[in-house]
Each structure stands twice: as C-alpha cells, then as structure tokens.
Amino acid sequence: MTDKALTIETVCKDRGKTRVLSDISLTLEPGQRVALLGHNGAGKSTLIKSILGLTPIQAGTIRIGTAAPGSAQARRDTAYLPEAVSFHPALTGREQLALFAKLSGTNADVPALLDRVGLGDAMDRRIGAYSKGMRQRLGLAQVLLGQPKLALLDEPTSGLDPISRQDLYAIIDELAAQGTAVLIASHALTEVEARTDRIAIMRKGRMVADDTLANLSALAGLPIRLRVRARADADALAAELGGNRVNGASVELLCSPADKMQALRRIAGLGDAVADVEMTPPKLEDLYRHYAREALQ
Numbered sequence: 001m002t003d004k005a006l007t008i009e010t011v012c013k014d015r016g017k018t019r020v021l022s023d024i025s026l027t028l029e030p031g032q033r034v035a036l037l038g039h040n041g042a043g044k045s046t047l048i049k050s051i052l053g054l055t056p057i058q059a060g061t062i063r064i065g066t067a068a069p070g071s072a073q074a075r076r077d078t079a080y081l082p083e084a085v086s087f088h089p090a091l092t093g094r095e096q097l098a099l100f101a102k103l104s105g106t107n108a109d110v111p112a113l114l115d116r117v118g119l120g121d122a123m124d125r126r127i128g129a130y131s132k133g134m135r136q137r138l139g140l141a142q143v144l145l146g147q148p149k150l151a152l153l154d155e156p157t158s159g160l161d162p163i164s165r166q167d168l169y170a171i172i173d174e175l176a177a178q179g180t181a182v183l184i185a186s187h188a189l190t191e192v193e194a195r196t197d198r199i200a201i202m203r204k205g206r207m208v209a210d211d212t213l214a215n216l217s218a219l220a221g222l223p224i225r226l227r228v229r230a231r232a233d234a235d236a237l238a239a240e241l242g243g244n245r246v247n248g249a250s251v252e253l254l255c256s257p258a259d260k261m262q263a264l265r266r267i268a269g270l271g272d273a274v275a276d277v278e279m280t281p282p283k284l285e286d287l288y289r290h291y292a293r294e295a296l297q
C-alpha cells in the first residue's frame, strides 16, 4: 500500500548512447500541485512519457499509486494533457468529449463539463474551427472527465490568453482540491510561482531542486531587495544607507534574509527622511537561475 499518487525512484533513461534521465526521484502526494521546470531538453517530456509508460526506462521505479506505468490501472488513474493537443476536427466538442466519456466508461455530464472549461457556447461547433486555446480547454475537459488520481499537464497554458490562463489554474486548483495530484511541466515561471505547492527543477536530465518555494529560497540564501523612497533628499539617504540610487527619489539595498530585520531597523531609525519602503523577496526566476547555475558547477 502507498498513500502517494506518484512515486519515482532513481530513474535512469538512455536515448541511444546519451543518458537523458539520471537518478531522478520525485513523489507527489494526493492533491499536491507540483511545477516541473527546466530548460529545453532538460528531460521534462521524457519524464512524463516514462510516467505514462510510453517509453521504457533503464533503471529505477515509477509507480502511479501502486500501479506500474502503462498498466490498465495506471491508465485509468492518470490523465495527460499534451502541449499540442489534437482531436478529430470533424467532431464537435460535445461529440468528442461524449466519445471519450464512452471509451473510458464514465457517466459524466458532458455539457456541464464543457461549460466548466468555458466551452458552453462552442460545444456544438466543429473542433476544426476551434482556436488553440479552445482545443486546450477541450483537453482540460478530458482531464476532468475521469476524476484521475494523477494529472500530467505539459505546458498547459502555452497559447492561452491571460484570462484563460487564470481560468485554467482555477480548474487545476479544483482538481487538486478533489485529491488529484497535478504535475505541471512549464516554462511560465511567474504563473507556477503563485499556483503550485512545490517546485521541481531539472537540468540536463538531473533533478537539481525539489522543494517549496519558501524552502528553496531559504536554501539558496538569495538576497532580499529593499527599495527605500526618500521624502526629500535621496542623495542624503544613499549616503546614509549605502546601496544604489535607482531613480530620482529612491535607493535600493540588497540584504541577506538573516540581516533583513537589522536593515529595516536602520531604515526606521532615519525617521521622517524615509517616505516608504518596499521589500521584494527573491522571485522564482532568481531561484531558477541560481539552481540551474549551481548544477553547472
């Protein structure tokens, strides 16, 4: 028995003479949303294909619940949304989803599902006339259809407008709330930063980071940015605090997480000379760069 939705242990995969996955381990609990990040060619799609049982691995183990990749049980429990999702162009959205429902033996309310993904008005139009974003939404309806234990989403927001992206993450949140573990391969760092529970970063076939954003941030020890706006004299403020003048009125300082309170006390000690302070913790983009670079060494 396992309470994990997905267990990956020390997986290795070769393509020809090249090792494209090296000792990859990753686990997903039910209801967890995990972002899988990495440069082009890092191995994200290969890992997803291995989880789906579409490509063999040379070493290690993968389990969906307790089922082996590609087994009937794993196929029932796993939903997959590929980056370029394709359907039969002559069918309408409603027909296509009804067909999927029939094939998977589920008794879903197809129109309600299509409505849920924003295709209520378009469900009786041919898929051939759908935009990329609409096809992506139909793919998402297919993911929702089976109430999967594990959803694998490969670049789910590519080609979507900003509102559609927000809708998609709202649906991902719902999926997670009903207990589905969701693995999202993405290049859209700012999006996944706010909408996932954990970040896994791959580089050249290796897993170089796997933790919450807060823990990755603490481990990396990257500086916090403090922007201090002067009430009148930014030069005097810069002379007092050090740091860089960033525009006519402000000074920017970098400090380590451990020194943050001390820096804030110094700034508060300047009293009326300071009009405002803004504090920016490191962003996922900074962390991503840090972990990717660290892996190079």
Ligand SMILES: Nc1ncnc2c1ncn2[C@@H]1O[C@H](COP(=O)(O)OP(=O)(O)OP(=O)(O)O)[C@@H](O)[C@H]1O
Binding pocket: 015, 020, 038, 039, 040, 041, 042, 043, 044, 045, 046, 047
């Ligand atoms: N069908 C294939 N045959 C041979 N090599 C392949 C094949 N597919 C991928 N590779 C190689 O495997 C490695 C990992 O590729 P993969 O597609 O998994 O990366 P990725 O992280 O998904 O990249 P992207 O962000 O560009 O989608 C790369 O070196 C790639 O060249």
